[in-house]
Amino acid sequence: MNDSRNLIEQESVLEQKHEETVTGSVVSHEDVPVFRTKDLSVFYGDFRAVRDVNVYIKAREITAFIGPSGCGKSTVLRCFDRMNDLIPTARVEGTVEYHGVNLYDREVDAVEVRRRVGMVFQKPNPFPKSIYDNLAFGPRLNGIKKKADLDVIVESSLKRAALWDEVKDRLKASAMGLSGGQQQRLCIARCIAVEPDVILMDEPCSALDPIATARIEDLMQEIKRDFTIIIVTHNMQQAARVSDQTAFFTTEVNPESDRRTGVLVEFDKTQKMFSNPSDSRTEAYVTGRFG
């Protein structure tokens, strides 16, 4: 109980800060990172999947995580909403600070974190229910019961996810009947419906065709005004197109066990990462000579 109250207090402080930015002082949100990791390492059992990650995520920006398969970018992403908790053997070292609170503090309630940090997965995973119920699920968890209120949230979320026009006549139809791209936008809408602070996207376009991908990318630019977004992507062009800052991960072979551990190579403004990276490995990767 106590911990959730702490978080709420934390958030109300945040909201004040947010208001400052809205009312004019542009400085504050630039300076306060939404997330900051310090020497973050994630283990699956004895195996260290990724080590020593230090990143800071700014509010209302899009941060892209790129790198070859197995470099731990999804693993790091899943630390930000404690989704790794669902994997029995996963263990975290170092800290992940969310607005200054260490997410892995014993007092922190993962459920409360996930209500503020939404997630969109690689494979669209709508619930096998109606489109309406998919969107209303989150708000209902937050205690919104009245149908009129839910109707408003459903409509506005779908509009913000650029899906309203396509589904407004069949809100009661099963979400499984939508196309892949529509399903993914539905998942984004579902995320938006609970008014999160951050949206995490784990390769959201890898199962989609280029047209659906383009729509999602446009959508990201739209919703970035309201949400902080972190996206994991295999697609370097996508990272270059959509993101403000980019983190490049790679793998290094662990000499003792011969297993690969992910490591953060470089983290900077996207423009710099793709035009003038400091690390030669980044350059090799973004120019396509490696990976």
Add this chain to the structure above:
Amino acid sequence: MALSTPAKFGASSAANLTARITGGKRDVKGRVVEWILLTTLGITLLVLVALVVNLLDRAWPVLNGRFGDFLSSGLDASNADEAGVWQAIRGTLTLAIIVVVVSFPLGISCAVYLEEYASRSRLARLIRINVRNLAGVPSIVYGILGLTIFVKFAGGITGGRTVIAGGLTLSVLVLPVVVITASEALRAVPRSIREGAMGVGATQWETVRSHVLPSAAPGILTGTMLALSRAAGEAAPLLLVGGITGLLRTGNLGLWEQITEGGFTSMPVAIFSYARQTGADFQAVTAAASLILLVLVVVINGLAIWLRNRFERNW
């Protein structure tokens, strides 16, 4: 990069090619396997059909002569003309209701705990293996268990050799089956559904209640109904906990007293008691009772299929 094969098919050998790709060997092995498989299917179906036909044939005197009377008469293993299945049908239905009320909620809850909450610990894995072993324990052993616990030890509550003791024994008997089938149905729910729910901030219980259980419901239902039809067909444990085989007198007991104090019987127990008697007339009675049990079980299974289809559509 030597592509050797096309060289073999020159323009001159177009006919040769035609011959090769049209006149080649048939897949003889495949054909033989297909036929063998079809034959096994045929044998299985034949046995079933023979069974039913044989039952119908033997039961004909009863079905044709005094079917209504047979359905409404009580258990009487001394006089084939008076013998009936009314008490047995009622007993089986009562047992089924007790099994549904006791073992389904208990078993499904156990499965939810094992799959959704306890999946991390080694102890849970050990328990899961042992539940599997329990499902393989012969039913007569459960009969002994029921006799010891529900009839003797808890006789004050169950009323001794009553339908309640019988129902509880059958509940314990099918409990492992219910746990296993429900576990499997829960495990078949994709992780992405759980992640989706958790991703918008659902607690574990909210995730289970709103998404995991509804998604698993068809599978759980099918499994539990099959467990129920197993319970409906058990005779051995009921004989131990007091299923009546000879003559069941209901006397003046009301419905509730009948359940809490009176003796009981069930379809398999009635079949057993009729089958022990000699004479063609009792053979007919036995066959007719078997047919009715068969119909009862088919109805339960049909209900399971109907419910499953209903749930699957009901998104």
